Amino acid sequence: MPKEQFRETDCIRKMYAYHLNYVSNVSFGLQSPQEMQQQAHIHVVAKSLYNQDIQRTPIAYGVLDRRMGTSQKNSNCTTCGKGLSDCVGHFGYIDLELPVFHVGYFRSVINILQTICKSCSHVLLPPAEKKNFKAKVKNPDIPYLAKKALRKKIQDRAKKINICPYCKAHNGVIKKFGMLKIVHEKYRHVKKAEFSDAVEANPEVESVLANASAHILNPLEVLHLLERIPDEDVPLLLMHPDSGRPQDLILQRLPVPPLCIRPSVVSDVKMGTNEDDLTMKLTEIVFLNDVIVKHRQSGAKVQMINEDWDFLQLQCALRGFVQRLKGKQGRFRGNLSGKRVDFSSRTVISPDPNLRIDQVGVPVHIAKILTYPQKVNKANIELMRKLVMNGVDVHPGANFVEIQGTAFKKFLKYGNRKKIAQELKPGDIVERHLMDDDIVLFNRQPSLHKLSIMSHRAKVLEHRTFRFNECVCNPYNADFDGDEMNLHLPQTEEARAEALILMGVS
Structure with a gap:
């Protein structure tokens, strides 16, 4: 049978799909306020963290309520x-007294407002164009990038329409204004000449004409607009x-995460606890809700309530x-990737064109510290005796000997090495120094693809840097301006074989 030139990549998957009811796709959506309430166990309303008792028990319906878990x-x-x-x-969940913009969806809200009428909430397209675009959008076979381009096309077309085809209202430019604010320049397209009568009657009008056409849309107005968008649009x-x-793009309710995500740490220095930054932010949000309610009931000035609202907006952008998780200071790169392990070393790298591409030059100082547990047998017993005689300080030597059947190791820096060497028998384990042609794993961080960690053969050399052939720089993305690399010594025959066959440079 001739060799196949081409084979479909997902034929096995299709075959499985035929036999099994397996997941065909996953779709992500927005969490509505109703879903937040259904998933939550308590409604958080208390602004204090602890009761005023000796045990410092968390206050009921506060952000540390034990119904959300324990830390x-x-x-x-x-x-x-x-x-x-x-x-x-x-x-849990917190109900916000006034809606605020979601910092992650802010750009999306602006894009929607640029597409819809700021009076009747219909998409700003004539009925014929709407029908045409809808047919394209509802095509299930359209690829993601084509969909994205289509959305951009609809938005660009809607931006050019200044009079709504449905309610005849004026629509102007929508843009970001300052920190998490949206401005609508409703009469930007209207010529100044159209205000000439007003200017003649009242000359002071001319100086404020530029600003008069701009209206700042607050989150409540935006929410009402988004709620009124017809289902067919x-x-x-x-x-x-x-x-x-x-309308789910606007925050009306805030989920309160479980306590195990934001633990309270009991302080040794002073009486009390150190609270997580999320806990403190949520407390401030509950407090601000309370302030807004009090100001509303006491009939405070609109300006004061607006200031409270702006502050609430700022706290919700936490x-x-x-x-x-992400970035250099996140959990993965900051706390997990940089772990140090046994049988590994790290030092500066430098080039050596005299080495083969599968070799790595290892400083003799490192070779004396990294050890491999070699089992003694008839073939290698003489070599092992010689290594035991050399001991810890002479390379190639050995650091420990483990006698078969006992769990304890003999350290070769002290004691009679000649006697230990003579008593060596097959089955004992000698923890010998790293030697030439040992299989080692060489790695440069950040490990971005599987070629960032490969196996080389060791070549023990003088001096203090790891050396390797410049041809191998590319996969590691290495240069010699002070880069450091890690070297790991596999500890079993199986690990050595896997490293050589599966991860070998060549």
Whole structure:
């Protein structure tokens, strides 16, 4: 049978799909305020953290309420009754007194407002064009990038329409203004000549004409506009009414994450606890809600309530979970990737064109510290005796000997090495120094693809740097301006074989 020139990549997957009911796709949507409430266990309303008692118990309906889980070993979650290691945590929610913009969806809100009428909320396209675009959008086979381009086309077309085809209202430019604010320049397209009568009657009008056409849309107005978008227009915004309505882009309710995500740490220095930054932000949001309610009831000035609202907006744009995970200071790169392990070394790298591409020059200083547990057998017993005689300080030597059947190791820096060497027998384990042609793993961070860690053969050399052939710089993305690299010594025959066959440079 001749060799196949081409084989479809997902034929096995299709075959499985035929036999099994397996997941065909996953779709992501927006979390509506109703869903937030359904997923939550409590409504957080209390602005204090602890009761004024000796045990410092968390206040009920506060952001540290034990119904959302626990962050202490000695207390259990009151929702599921499990301890710290078993309870997965439960969400709560905070109702915002006034809606605010979601910092992550702010750009999307502006894009929608540029597409719809700022009076009747219809998409600013004549009925014939609307019908044409809708047919294209609803095509299930359209690829993602084509969909994106289509959305841009609809937006660009809508931007050019100044009079709404449905309610005849004026529509102007929508743009970002300052910090998390949106401005609508409603009469920007209207010629100054059209205001000439007003200017003649009242000359002071001319100086304020430029600013008079601009109106700042607050989150409440934007929410009302998004709520009134007809269902048949939602697909033109490339949204699906089932997985998220446009009004869900505005925050009216805030989920409160479980306690295990934002633990309280009991302070040793002073009496009390150190609270997580998310906990403190949520407390401030509850406090601001309270302030807004009091100002409304006492009939405070609109200006004062607007200031409270701006402050609430600022607090709700808090640093989320994604910011804790991503980037150089995040959990993955900052706390997990940089772990140090046994049988590894790290030093500066330099080039050596005399080495083969599968070799790495290892300083003799490192070779004396990194060891490999070699089992003694008839073939290597003489070599092992010689290495034991050399001991810790002479390379090639050995650092420890483990006698078969015992768990304890003999350190070769002290004691009678000649006697230990003579008593060596097959089955004993000698922890010998790293030697020429040993299989080692060589790695440069950041490890971005699988070629960032490959296996080389060691070549023990003088001096203090790892050396390798310049031809191997590309996969590691290495240069010799002070870069450092890691070297790991596999500890079993199986690991050595895997490294050589699966990860070999050549």
